[in-house]
Amino acid sequence: MIARFLRDEGVEYIYGYPGGAALHIYDALFRQDDIKHILVRHEQAATHMADGYARASGKPGVVLVTSGPGATNAVTGIATAYMDSIPMVVLCGQVASHLIGEDAFQETDIVGVTRPIVKHSFSIRHPSDIPTVLKKAFYIASSGRPGPVVIDIPKDMTAPTERYEYVYPRKVKLRSYNPVSRGHTGQIRKAVELMMSARRPVIFAGGGVITGRASEALTALAHRLNIPVITSLMGLGAFPQNDPQSLGWPGMHGSYESNMAMHHSDLVLGVGVRFDDRVTNNVNRFCPDARIVHIDVDPSSISKTVHADVPIVGAADHVLNEMLNQIGQRTEAQEPLDEWWETINAWRDERRGKLYEPAAAGEPLKPQQVVEAVHRATHGDAYVVTDVGQHQMFAAQYYRFNQPNRWISSSGLGTMGYGLPAAMGIKLSYPDEHVVLFTGEGSFQMMMQELSTCKQFGIPVKIVNLNNASLGMVRQWQDLNYKSRHAHSYMESLPDFEKLIGAYGFKAITVNTADELEPALEEAFRSKDELVFLDIHVDPREHVYPMQVPQGAMCDMLLSKTERT
Amino acid sequence: MRHIISMLLENEPGALSRVVGLFSQRNFNIETLNVAPTDDPTLSRLTVTTHGDERIIEQITKHLNRLIDVVKLVDLTEGAHIERELMLVKVKAQGSARDEVKRTADIFRAQIVDVTPSVYTVQITGDANKMDAFLQAVTPLGVLEVARTGVSGIARGDKVLSL
Structure with a gap:
């Protein structure tokens, strides 16, 4: 019944690992051809694969694991999906009903x-x-604010003594769950009035714009009112970064101009964001002059950390289109924004060309320049997956995203090890696209057993290992806050990655200096059908900047090892 | 401020743990909690009393509403309402104290529901303040055991919490 349902629901891949309590389900999968099962090497990887697929496609990823350790191994991946509101259905085997509670x-x-x-x-x-x-489960996982749903399936449920008729339920109704779609017209009118009269407005767009498929409406609205657009880390790609109105992303390691603009704004139009602590810095000093309009499909997101002056509960797509509609009917002129743009452009100019110092030919590479080179090699339209740490921030800063669903990263939970399986989940469903994983030697070693899955199913992802032989972000904090006492942030005894990758039959290329980078990238990205691992040795002393000063306002930033605002 | 939040909950296993878990997970406080089935066997009614400023209470009600098992919810303290709690107290009742317990119970319109040569068991209903006042009055006489149900409540007038 489970296999038939998954087929009727249009599920193409499920990711999982068998075990006693799930064997009836596995047997049913064996006897059909519609759903392809990907056997991972650790259940956590199955959840990350499903998660990566879900972020790229917008559809729920499906996981199948057995009871006990199978299910507990999936916990980190479920938490990762929960924090970033990713649709996922996790089927867990369970011991037979009569044994439940007996250990x-x-x-x-x-x-x-x-x-x-x-x-x-x-x-x-x-x-x-x-x-x-x-x-x-599928309905709840993928509607409203999406999220993971777990289904516990005792073993006797999948081998009933009687036969039951199977009918695919086209629709279900839940009396206690009716996600809103339309925003309140009166609230939207209030927001529009504020937008027309604001002198220093910014749009702050997040993951909700991507899951809500509202990028087009957002772009139209931003263009219509000429308002600068900042996207959260989750919202990267919701607004094209090559658009002159894009200021990048804000927060702890966000761009100088976006943090400055948001702090000095008089109106923040938040769309599908949750104003989390990595963005706001000290909430008591957050945007002192700004009124906040907050659009979110989940009412509990609104006024959770930052008080919303105009809360609008609704789907981003509907609310933004209704805003455009109301703006079209209004007769008064919008407050001119020329001065605001002049200020913003001055902030942009201040940091232009000062972001980092690229390495010369014979020197070890700077991680930033590697990301920029990969951007060129992939023409800026790859699916970019990351693990967690410095490399994640560098990838977010220097790979410019012009489309939604292309930036795939564990933003909320910050799960090291997320990257490789997530990239695999995407590559399986988008075989004709480049799927690039930016990782570090720390994160990669948390999930590297999945190379074996890549080998079994032929999943040719491109892996860019920014190898600084240390847990870079931890080291950076230790440099800044612990007088460079590097407690366990070093990575001694690293494997010989060429041999390791070679053991699985894949190609690895080591890059030691700047002049070796371009030829290596050319070789790596020549074909989309070959897994290539680039072990790129980068300068371990490099820090991620800007970096917000703890407990400061958004505009309080370290800009380099020697400069601060 | 103290709030009384009452909700209709799917009568499903695990529903209660989701509500209780939410409070500890999000660092909200629960003072009392009371839950029982309703006239509709598919629904339970759960009432919590909690403390918090306006922002916290708003967060509590929003997060409760987000739980799939919570069907409908009301903050009774937003309007006129009736609040009741039931308490059973075992009090020492020997010598002169025996009469004093009886007199105090009468003053509070409580009932003595069980009697032994040395102990009275007193049943009292009312709002939380009345419970506290009664306990304060009989504490000097020797309280042996207290069992309180936690607050249950209902809105005054025509307003009803139903589907």
């Missing part, structure tokens, strides 16, 4: 374990409930 072999209360990190969870209590429960 049976491989029994874990996975519904209890995952309760704080799921949008919802179900336990199957009767085999005939399977189609309806699965449909509810």
